[in-house]
Amino acid sequence: MSPLPKFVEVKAVYFDLDDTLCTYWDAAKAGLRAAIEAVPVSGLTTETFLAEWAVQFRRFAHELKTSHWYEIYLTQGGVTRVQLINETLQSLGINDPELAWRIGDEYGRQRDERLVLFEDAKVVLRALHGHLPLGLITNGPADVQRQEIETLQIEGFFDHVLIEGELGVGKPHPLVMRRAEESAGCSGRDILFVGNSYHHDIVPAAEVGWRTAWIRRPSDVAPSSQTGKPEAKPDHGPDPDMTVADLREILSELTITVPS
Ligand SMILES: [Mg+2]
Numbered sequence: 001m002s003p004l005p006k007f008v009e010v011k012a013v014y015f016d017l018d019d020t021l022c023t024y025w026d027a028a029k030a031g032l033r034a035a036i037e038a039v040p041v042s043g044l045t046t047e048t049f050l051a052e053w054a055v056q057f058r059r060f061a062h063e064l065k066t067s068h069w070y071e072i073y074l075t076q077g078g079v080t081r082v083q084l085i086n087e088t089l090q091s092l093g094i095n096d097p098e099l100a101w102r103i104g105d106e107y108g109r110q111r112d113e114r115l116v117l118f119e120d121a122k123v124v125l126r127a128l129h130g131h132l133p134l135g136l137i138t139n140g141p142a143d144v145q146r147q148e149i150e151t152l153q154i155e156g157f158f159d160h161v162l163i164e165g166e167l168g169v170g171k172p173h174p175l176v177m178r179r180a181e182e183s184a185g186c187s188g189r190d191i192l193f194v195g196n197s198y199h200h201d202i203v204p205a206a207e208v209g210w211r212t213a214w215i216r217r218p219s220d221v222a223p224s225s226q227t228g229k230p231e232a233k234p235d236h237g238p239d240p241d242m243t244v245a246d247l248r249e250i251l252s253e254l255t256i257t258v259p260s
Contacts, residue, residue: 014191016196035109078105173204174204202238216243216245
């Protein structure tokens with residue numbers, strides 16, 4: 001007799017959003033390039049701007065949660081988006097805050113226009129919806145994440161939506177997972193979490209005892225990446241229950257039939 005699939009007993013499934021369900025980094029990279037081409041900066045090539053922005057992004061993202069910008073970032077993504085562009089321009093010798101605003105606004109628009117659900121995400125959300133409670137746990141500013149959900153038209157799939165900007169705290173803080181357990185009314189191995197980030201999704205979910213599925217996509221490369229590759233699993237740390245290249249692999253573990 002074959003063993004029961006591992007996830008049969010799951011009572012709720014939570015998903016991360018960016019680069020788990022939708023093409024965030026591809027949209028961000030193409031959107032920023034389009035923005036700097038639409039609002040050219042005299043004496044500066046697109047490639048020079050993008051390279052310096054990636055350097056500044058790495059630093060800014062690292063410092064954000066402990067800086068005074070974090071409180072603003074939680075509610076309004078546009079302010080820190082512009083600030084990062086302003087600091088990029090300044091490091092290239094250009095002091096023009098108004099120009100930074102124009103580039104930042106254009107970048108926000110161009111990125112949002114390019115956001116799409118991955119094909120496997122569409123299949124999995126449609127297959128699971130109505131069979132068991134689904135939730136979203138996403139980091140980022142409240143306004144940006146709400147806009148993404150609206151652009152992707154996915155709110156109807158989810159019984160629970162937890163956004164860093166609305167909670168005031170983001171993954172990997174364990175409080176986020178505890179809030180999700182309260183919303184779902186279950187905990188531990190009854191919950192499956194599906195995410196693309198080892199450190200922000202898999203580790204905090206495993207630490208509170210949830211089942212985990214790590215989705216690895218070739219497109220999941222931050223613009224500030226120094227390797228040009230998706231995040232690697234460190235030598236130490238919890239192993240995900242599943243590592244998948246396509247979200248549809250999860251369905252077979254849940255014994256939910258994929259609709260034709
Ligand atoms: Mg993500």
